Amino acid sequence: MEYFIVRQDQSITNPIIPLKTDLDDNFVCSSVFGEVVEKENALYLDYLDKPRRIVSDDLKALLAKYEDNLDFTAIVFTDMKKGTQRVYWLMDIVKKNCISHETTYYPDGQMKELVIDPKKVELDCIFQVDSKKQSFTIVNLDVAESMLRRHFLGIQLQRVRLERR
Template identity: 85%
Template sequence: MEYFILRQDQSITNPIIPLATSEAFDDDFVYSSVFAEVVEKENALYLDYLDKPERIVSNDMKELFAKYEDDLDFTAIVFTDVKKGTQRLYWLLDIVRKNCISHETTFTPDGLIKELVIDPKKVELDCIFQVDTIKESFTIVNLDVAESMLRRSLLGFQLQRVRLERR
């Protein structure tokens, strides 16, 4: 199986910007849904995948992910632009964490990952999962999910192939 790092497309210069309020994105706050204010620049784009301040997906991407993984948790979040009076439904994404980093992974001197390598034996059958390191976190999707994402008109994400550990 092939795997890909899912990232927000940084080449899009005018995305909506969620304003992280302590209540909306606090790890200790238990909630079933949240209203979060956003800032819409001129001609702002509502992306289907956001990295920051948390992993946030559009309703379309949520529906796609739910087809592949039963154990994903989603929390509704309504992005509200007070000045324009608009609201859009998005979802905070809670993904299973996997300790699957291979010993072949290379790091920069400051501890960031230079090249992520995954041990496929530790991934099992998960299609969507998260890999955490001390300084970084990666959302990983398998080839089936990546192909499904590319077949749809989803906006604002990039996929980068992940190397698998040589056996």
């Protein structure tokens, strides 16, 4: 199986910018309100990395078809100046300890190249990999192909190397 890191497309220069939310790392609630700033011609991307993993309604629907154990919390992004609101979803993803010993790092501890041990992934289609300084959302090839067929905005996929056996 092949795997891909899902990232927010940094080449898009005018995405909405989440300012503040009532989130913390241990929140438990059914919905959250977040303030955003819409620059002129701002784009609502389908995937946001920050402040946490946040997806659009359409992307949520696709991901939920592939993985039963994903939890979503509604977040309502509000631009107070323009008076607009959009519903997005915070994702809570299963964390996997699947980083291979072949993974390479920079001297400051940032990951140079992520390598996954496929034996530790099992059958999950979507999961999260956490290292000391970084966290990644990973999808398998089936999910990646489905995402590419649907023309989602603001998503980049990067192939992940698998550990050699």
